[in-house]
Amino acid sequence: MDKIKVMSIFGTRPEAIKMAPVVKAMHQDERFDPVTVVTGQHREMLDQVLQIFHIVPDYDLNIMQKEQTLSSITSKVLLGMDQILNANRPDLILVHGDTTTTFSAGLSAFYHQIPVGHVEAGLRTWNKYSPFPEEMNRQMTDVLTDLYFAPTTTSEANLLKERHPQKQIFVTGNTAIDALKDTVQDDYQNPVLDQIGSDKRIILVTMHRRENQGAPMRRVFKAIRQVVDQTPDVEVIFPVHLNPKVQQMAEEELGNDARIKLIAPLDVLDFHNIAARSYLIMTDSGGVQEEAPSLGKPVLVLRDTTERPEGVDAGTLKLVGTDPDEVKKQMISLLNDSKEYAKMANAKNPYGDGTASSQILNAIAQWHK
Known part of the structure; x- marks a missing residue:
């Protein structure tokens, strides 16, 4: 059986932390042929995360510049992804959350008619400018999305309210909890x-x-x-x-x-x-x-x-x-x-049990059949 080619695209420290468990899980799963692209929307902070989780990107757009604007980030990601997607035809593009990299990568996937999977889909404040620009980044990304990986039932309900198809929504928990398993140490010193x-x-x-x-x-x-x-x-x-x-x-x-x-x-x-x-x-x-x-x-x-x-x-x-x-x-x-x-x-953690990554991969595999 042909492996599922999934291209993960992220560019900031928070995205990298939450995508790292998914990328690592894909590399250990014979069902997948993973490709990793970083935009470098953050640079130093992104690189720290890549090093800690031992992730070596296949492509690095390296877009960060001093006093960068949202418009420059968007345009650089779109132009950079054009070249990468013309050279690669993944079965799915995987993005995370609500950054300008997220929206721009999703838009690029749409332009190339490649399906989009959105990790941490469905979060909402319903306030256009709070947080800015994240609220509209995630709303517009979800308009472009084909597979929605909602961290909670509340996020799922938000997506259903917007009339996204229920059969394309998977409640997985949050990959941030997966990441904690790799980072918190009993003998840590600083x-x-x-x-x-x-x-x-x-x-x-x-x-x-x-x-x-x-x-x-x-x-x-x-x-x-x-x-x-x-x-x-x-x-x-x-x-x-x-x-x-x-x-x-x-x-x-x-x-x-x-x-x-x-x-x-x-x-x-x-x-x-x-x-x-x-x-x-x-x-x-x-x-x-x-x-x-x-x-x-x-x-x-x-x-x-x-x-x-x-x-x-x-x-x-x-x-x-x-x-x-x-x-x-x-x-x-x-x-x-x-x-x-x-x-x-002592309140119960509502964000899952640390198995979000495996649930996401299983959902992708089921969708691809």
């Missing part, structure tokens, strides 16, 4: 953890989204600093995004404090292991909202909307936005109220 006493509680912070840059981010940073000043047993680890605007504001509002560690971005292995040793996580990241519940860590989501309402409904996530009074209130509640903390930390 110099930043060595600087923090065993009697301290660690708050892990990430914040970088476009819609939060500027005044919203400044408000949150001020609130974090005030809570740290009031709580002697708390220390913050903040891997600061490489965006110069984020770097500058983090230094202005959170710098020069011995209990706030502003560090370089972490690779996925370091991030997962530091998250596993944290008391609480604060983030505007989408992927962290899925990973942290698997580690039993409460998450305060620094956004007004989330495309992951399952975590809110399950009680593992709490939407707090960027109002400084609300941020402080929720931080203090989790730091001081053990019952509230336990309720969030």
